[in-house]
Amino acid sequence: MNHTLQHKVAVITGGNSGIGLAAAKELVAREATVLITGRRKEAVYKAAAETGTIPFIADQASLEDIEKLKEELQERFGKIDILFINAGITGGFASIADVSVENFDSVMNINFRGAYFTLSKLIPLLSDGASVVILSSIVAATYHPNSSVYQASKAALNSIAKTAAAELASRNIRVNIISPGPHKTEVMKKAGLDATTLEQINDQLVNSIPLKKMGDPADIAKLVAYLSGPEAGFITGSEIIVDGGMML
Template sequence: MNTKIIVITGGTTGIGFACAEYLVSLNYQVIITSRTKENLEEATSRLGNNSFGMLSDTSSLSDIDDLVMKIKKQFGKIDGLFVNAGVFKASSFEETSEELFEETMNINFKGAFFAVQKFVPILKNPSSIVLNTSIVVFKAFTNTSVYTASKAALESLSKVLNIELKDKGIRVNIVSPGVTESPIQKKSGMTDEAINNLVEHFSSTSPIGRILVPKDIAPIVEFLLSDKSLVLRNEKIIVDGGTTL
């Protein structure tokens, strides 16, 4: 039986939840985080046995400290970390405010950076870290300047981390999803009409004939967290249904 313990930041909706659900189905023990108690309780209730929820705000370093301390006390060491928590709010470059810039960077980059740093002491040897980035790093989309910068900054860490953490047996790899139908669009401020147009566009232009859904990403993340990826370092798996061909 699989006894690996995996932490997923931001695991109550979208890609994070789909990955948690998939891992639980394979008998992993999964710890998900959220800033909202209500979302956390609903998600863990749906996930059932082998799932654990912990309140934590990725943009708060003190919250990350508390999270690591609680996990260490309850579980000891963990086998993997999926750095998934993120935020996207659409805004043109010229209209981007300092507030939006700081919110995006604090969650997507600063929070991710220090989450990895603070989890290192409780990661086993060997263990896996998976960074969730995006195709925006190499394909330009309008109204995504800060989001793109935050994901590019996160990707830039991977090489350095693989070198600095190699003696601890920690490997770092990247999953780079394409446009995926999930709550992130609604949270970004997109209208229902804009979301429907997005779904229709990718359904008609993607080689797979539809827009991606969160469960499409889950098996890839599981592969990177599992022993099947023991020899991989700084690999980026693009999961976009072929839309960037």
Template sequence: MRNFEGKTAVVTGGSAGIGLATAKRLAAAGAHVVITGRRREQLDEAVAAIGDATAVVGDVSVAADVDRLYERVREHGRGVDVLVANAGTNHLATLEELTEEAHDRIFDTNVKGTYLTVRGALPLLNPGASVVLVASTAAGSGTPAQGAYAATKAAVRSYARTWANELSGRGVRVNVVSPGPVDTPLWDEVFGEGAEEVKKSIASGLPAQRIADPDEVASAVAFLASRESSFVYGVELHVDGGMNQV
């Protein structure tokens, strides 16, 4: 179904993983998708895979880059109907190991980046627009060495509650998708050569007996972005293979 025919969607971190899968799904349903990321070559490849898409190089933690993203959206002339704040990063370190630099870097991307992304969109959000923030089930898990990452995702979830109230008067809905383990390139960045073994170990403890494909998370994002969820405000939808539910 082309639920997003004639709509404009913005997806940050749209060149890989959950962001790319979401951008492809929204475009297939009729949206023109504007994606952003830090690497031009990867963005160009993503645009070719998505189809009806525009790519803007930028870092969501840099206000000037976010401003440039929305200038391109203004040029399109239709405002924003769907905003998916997906860009994020991870860093594994215990409290003892975590450096101030690493702490600030992950908070800048995951928390400040989400804030700048949504704040920058405010003048462009059309009535009836949907904002979907991508958090993580790690926010509530207390997993060792995930403290900084989990704290950023807890902040994202908290933002959604407040923004759902603040923007409801404009007819804008704000919700959260919190994935569990998903097969994205971030695993290789975090775990290196040991990524496959870590994925297998985690999958064995899930009711689903596997980790998610990015498109399965994209399906949840698309639901919250669509009129199919028109009475859903401030929810956190876990897409975790039963990790936190069973």
């Protein structure tokens, strides 16, 4: 048993699947008390039972839900030591000329606006010396056709993370960014792509990665834990890219 995060209170948005779920398992293994959020009640409660975490139903796109989350955390713990802002979606794929307002709003409301106000509303609960980790993506620095909204949402997220690192440094609160490349999660499946298309995309991605494999969410989880522990006490405002060499 790793005791590095004992007595720490951690919050993970979108903690019921993928990287969020892996992070929940890792932080619990290091003896943190972990609360996970998500939109789907059944999935959140199942994940909580699986990981020994505390479930809370909240949509990151909803300012009302963010406020309720803040109230719950204030009442239950009175503090947060680790905040992992992880929830996000890719949205649909379309050119700038064809993108719908609905798709734009859906992606931005979760990935940027929701993440921004999750951080904003929870800052008063952050302990001095707390760690904030924000999940971005290597797409923040890419310009692939038909992915403009998703890419822009992550680029905006990176910008506010660095500003937050500067603003919160006086309280020794560290804010860091993890930008994964392709990992074995269901994020693309949630975008509505069929199995054949997903397999083709996965094959193309693996061929474009120097290490010739997809990433494992468990590795991102270990990085979240590291950035949240005492060993990373001098790291803030950093973006750590985990992509198997894809951006070389």
